[in-house]
Amino acid sequence: MPLASGHTVETLQEEELQRHVEIFKGHTTGLVRLIPGRWCLPESYVKFADALYNFKFRETDVMVITYPKCGTTWIQEIIWTMKNNPNLDNPKAATLSKLRVPFLEMDALKISRNSSLRDHEPRMFATFKTMCPGRDPDDGIQLQMAEVMPDPRILKSHLPLSLHNPDLIDTTKVVYVARNPKDVVVSYHHFMRLLKCHDFVGSFDQFVQQFVDDDLYYGPFWLHLKEAWEKRDHPNLHFIFFEELKANNIVELRRLNKFLETNLTEDQLQKVARHTSFSVMKTREEKIQPPEENAAFKKDIAMTDGGSYRKGEAGDWEHHLSREQQEKIDQWTARNVKAFGHSFPYSP
Numbered sequence: 304m305p306l307a308s309g310h311t312v313e314t315l316q317e318e319e320l321q322r323h324v325e326i327f328k329g330h331t332t333g334l335v336r337l338i339p340g341r342w343c344l345p346e347s348y349v350k351f352a353d354a355l356y357n358f359k360f361r362e363t364d365v366m367v368i369t370y371p372k373c374g375t376t377w378i379q380e381i382i383w384t385m386k387n388n389p390n391l392d393n394p395k396a397a398t399l400s401k402l403r404v405p406f407l408e409m410d411a412l413k414i415s416r417n418s419s420l421r422d423h424e425p426r427m428f429a430t431f432k433t434m435c436p437g438r439d440p441d442d443g444i445q446l447q448m449a450e451v452m453p454d455p456r457i458l459k460s461h462l463p464l465s466l467h468n469p470d471l472i473d474t475t476k477v478v479y480v481a482r483n484p485k486d487v488v489v490s491y492h493h494f495m496r497l498l499k500c501h502d503f504v505g506s507f508d509q510f511v512q513q514f515v516d517d518d519l520y521y522g523p524f525w526l527h528l529k530e531a532w533e534k535r536d537h538p539n540l541h542f543i544f545f546e547e548l549k550a551n552n553i554v555e556l557r558r559l560n561k562f563l564e565t566n567l568t569e570d571q572l573q574k575v576a577r578h579t580s581f582s583v584m585k586t587r588e589e590k591i592q593p594p595e596e597n598a599a600f601k602k603d604i605a606m607t608d609g610g611s612y613r614k615g616e617a618g619d620w621e622h623h624l625s626r627e628q629q630e631k632i633d634q635w636t637a638r639n640v641k642a643f644g645h646s647f648p649y650s651p
């Protein structure tokens with residue numbers, strides 16, 4: 304039976320699954336591909352797929368959609384601050400960003416039998432119990448927190464537009480962030496090594512190969528981007544490049560101010576810029592939750608290579624990708640970028 308989104312579910316079969324779990328030690332519950340698209344997700348996604356597709360968005364929401372590691376946390380903090388804390392005097396800003404911005408499909412990503420949001424995200428679970436008394440956590444902690452959250456909600460998802468209800472973009476403002484795939488693969492590799500529930504133990508070369516084969520968790524990078532790029536002229540979709548946000552931060556904040564209709568003054572925008580700069584965000588969040596003490600992280604990796612606030616730069620890939628890996632990504636990019644028009648960034 305197809306999902307409400309119209310996708311059919313293919314379960315990864317023995318040999319392919321075996322190859323996958325040999326390098327992703329944490330992925331112990333099986334994976335599926337959703338057709339069309341070959342979106343790659345854990346089997347647990349299927350239980351939540353229709354609830355996610357039928358999620359009731361509000362006109363007042365702002366939805367952040369990104370491929371993983373494209374700057375989701377950064378943009379969600381910018382938007383939350385613009386809407387809720389433009390004078391930097393809201394006490395709620397002292398809580399972790401992830402407790403203020405529900406990650407809609409988070410419960411649907413139960414990749415590891417041993418991973419549980421209750422154990423790995425005790426703060427989130429405590430917030431859920433306060434916000435949703437009497438509700439069953441098995442029905443989705445993040446989904447239910449999102450349902451009861453007062454306006455204005457900022458929500459996030461890594462699912463591509465085609466796995467969301469088409470009404471989403473007609474109802475709600477959507478911000479899509481794109482990032483250079485070379486930086487994405489470096490950041491994603493770090494993250495997949497860092498998180499116990501993924502526990503990537505293969506080589507970086509294998510990881511790069513999986514990325515260009517669309518075999519990583521979530522699947523095809525370019526199709527994800529293309530679905531949003533095709534909608535870039537829709538008045539409810541705002542497209543941002545990570546590199547522009549980094550290089551021309553205040554210009555991008557002004558554009559967002561217009562899109563979100565937040566009417567912040569120049570002084571307020573400057574405050575938002577400082578508050579959401581990499582060093583300020585990293586210091587603030589890591590003070591609340593030091594990476595070495597995060598139960599979801601592998602401690603040795605957190606201590607040597609850092610937590611999810613790693614470098615926060617554009618172009619760090621130059622320090623990580625070999626010439627062969629660069630060429631592989633360039634060829635893959637050249638094949639895929641044609642569909643975007645000749646002025647698209649990231650063309651080799």
Ligand code: A3P
Pocket residue numbers: 369370371372373374375376377486489490491493579580581582584611612613614615616619
């Ligand atoms: P790096 O691993 O390259 O450092 P996501 O939030 O989508 O998972 O993306 C994570 C990436 O965004 C990480 O990239 C992280 O360091 C970077 N990031 C987070 N906050 C940032 C900020 N305020 N400024 C710049 N980059 C930021």
